[in-house]
Amino acid sequence: MSKERDRQPVRIALLGCGTVGGGVLRLLNENRSYLELRVGAPLEVAHVLVRDASKERVRECRAEWVTTDPEVVLGDDRVDVVVEVMGGEQPARRYVERAIRAGKGVVSANKLLIARHGAELIEQAIEHRVDLAFEASVGGGIPVIRTLRESLASDSVSSVHAILNGTCNYILTRMRDTGLAFDAALAEAQRLGYAEADPSLDVDGHDAAQKLVVVSMLAFDAHIDQEALLVEGIRAIDQTDFRFADRFGFTVKHLGIGHDRGDRLELRVHPALVRKASVLAHVDDVLNGVFVQGRALGPCLLVGRGAGDMPTAVSVVADIVDVARSRLEGEPGLSTRSIQLSRRELLPIEDIETRYYLRFDVADHPGVIGTIASVLGNEGISIEQMVQEGRAVDADEGVPVCLITHHTREGAVRRALQAVSTQRFLKAPPRLIRIEDV
């Protein structure tokens, strides 16, 4: 069993050389000898595909590697592992598919690509007996994928609650800790480089939704259509919500949530009230956190930087090591072959059951609370706590009435909100934040 292997280097091609790609080159260089020990052979960079060859790169990127011609990279039979760190859907998808067809191992850090096409790409990888690794597509340097695949190999996941977007988490943390309004916290995040000029991908929940799809693929062996997910962002959260949340013992976090409900899967992305005593409530600022409940393992929380060039590069290199080892060991694709996805139907949002925080900005008239309570009662919704804040100075001014419900169906809650909406005392559309017991 102890045959000596040839020490032929494993040849790597990078597609893209932005901040993550540059980080990968730095780490490969700095940890050369340790990585060779782990892989069992040297790792050698063969090509770095870029769009603009004149752009300055990290010192570790040798000029002779750089090319703008995808043919040079993808047509090179001696390349063993293709590392896609370019992002975006195309041409990344085309390049990755071609690499797979050519029998190369692939490492991708591209959440959009894996969320939209992961299932097909895994199928193609299995067909061509190559590995497709994508730890860096979710949670930056946090070993989410590895933990789900390897540590939990003998377990099954019953639920996932994850803070997957650092921008949302930063904004919500600042709103909670400093009393900033959403817009001001967003502007601050933009100044610090934590949010894009167009923040929609982050603050409207789409980035978190992509990551939840990737996490759920491995947590629930599920092939999920991202379009089917309930996705809500954090734009509507205001200081009144934080004040009431605090009073009820909660804080507000933006979560990606997955529950295995037997034949159905419950997946949703939205702001949620989380008990202040829970660990997840203290995963703050730009940190990400993935809380997994394993049937045998019990609770497991992984926290770290969800973005940033170096944390992401650390994950990419860990994947390169795995894919390179698996090629050398003469059994490439074994890891990927054990991913068996099946289409799982999602639970319709009306059928989910949780607790709810409801807020009604109402005219300060007698009888208002009674009306709200009876509308909820008619839908069978039981109220755990109800608070009206202060009194309006002027009778026409609205005052917030907030309540939290016991466990109930979302369908009933939606019907109740619909019914309250017709009431003339309402000064603004009613608001709903789901409560998660995590």
Next chain:
Amino acid sequence: MSKERDRQPVRIALLGCGTVGGGVLRLLNENRSYLELRVGAPLEVAHVLVRDASKERVRECRAEWVTTDPEVVLGDDRVDVVVEVMGGEQPARRYVERAIRAGKGVVSANKLLIARHGAELIEQAIEHRVDLAFEASVGGGIPVIRTLRESLASDSVSSVHAILNGTCNYILTRMRDTGLAFDAALAEAQRLGYAEADPSLDVDGHDAAQKLVVVSMLAFDAHIDQEALLVEGIRAIDQTDFRFADRFGFTVKHLGIGHDRGDRLELRVHPALVRKASVLAHVDDVLNGVFVQGRALGPCLLVGRGAGDMPTAVSVVADIVDVARSRLEGEPGLSTRSIQLSRRELLPIEDIETRYYLRFDVADHPGVIGTIASVLGNEGISIEQMVQEGRAVDADEGVPVCLITHHTREGAVRRALQAVSTQRFLKAPPRLIRIEDV
């Protein structure tokens, strides 16, 4: 590269079949087909070595596997992987060494064995080209070892702060949340099965010290003599400490701490004040948490159940998969060969630098605070905050004076405490709790 491998099963022998061993058999059985996919061959149990064959075992433990004769197990050449879940130093050590010499892969869940003899066992494993995996020896189901070895393959760890003992964490959590005294909280932990009848291994810090040695082996590539560690338990912590800690913005956690200080390693195990805003401060009850600071990765926290049969069994099976794969792949021992430990000298405790919480139970006389402050000043210790609680009703009764210092050397603090100890106003020996910025 895509040669078909023979599908010969990988044969496993269990040494020990207590709760963890039983959990392993259950998980191997329940996840048979998935594990076969991941390994690339079936996993087959060949033997289960027990001390008492008449004892009742889990349903999954077939009678024909059970033997009390170590020779039957260790002398069987067809066994590929030996899984040591018996615990204790001997005969576990002898059996593991024999298995290694016979060229078998070894999985061990034995923290005492790995903490005391890990370095030698790794050396033997490397010599005999076999793998030695021990994820389950630390942190139960938390993927600490895997993360350090695989995810951080291209990174280096600058520090570790870890809650490694669930018993201590439970007791401290209950003391903080309910105001229980140490003895009462310990009694409660014993009633709930979280603490042994003789709790010394846990509450005096020895269990955490063993685990810190194992974590540090992989975090710092260091071969450490456990005897050299500073180890303090939690028996001395009382409600006065919790009250002051809270007032200063901290909570009390029992931590294993490691810092890479260049040529030296700083390792210590003791109760510590941790900022209430830090995530680690909210890893409560019996949960364990390992907070790693990677130079490239940044902060990474892993939280989960640090003990318990099923979480630990999940880690054991993950290791079995790795060791089995590596045998099938014709390159057994590759993972273990990349562990390169070197003896690292420990920083003497006098030379560590941190912030300190100091408490003096003093007679309520004028001038006492002044005296304490000048003794500290003489040692160059700068005080950040100082609080005297209440006034004694009777002048002979002690009142606590608590302070926190700026960063200072432990040597200076110890000299200052020595000097204060000679003062007649002191009603009890002065107390010290280190403050950790984590």
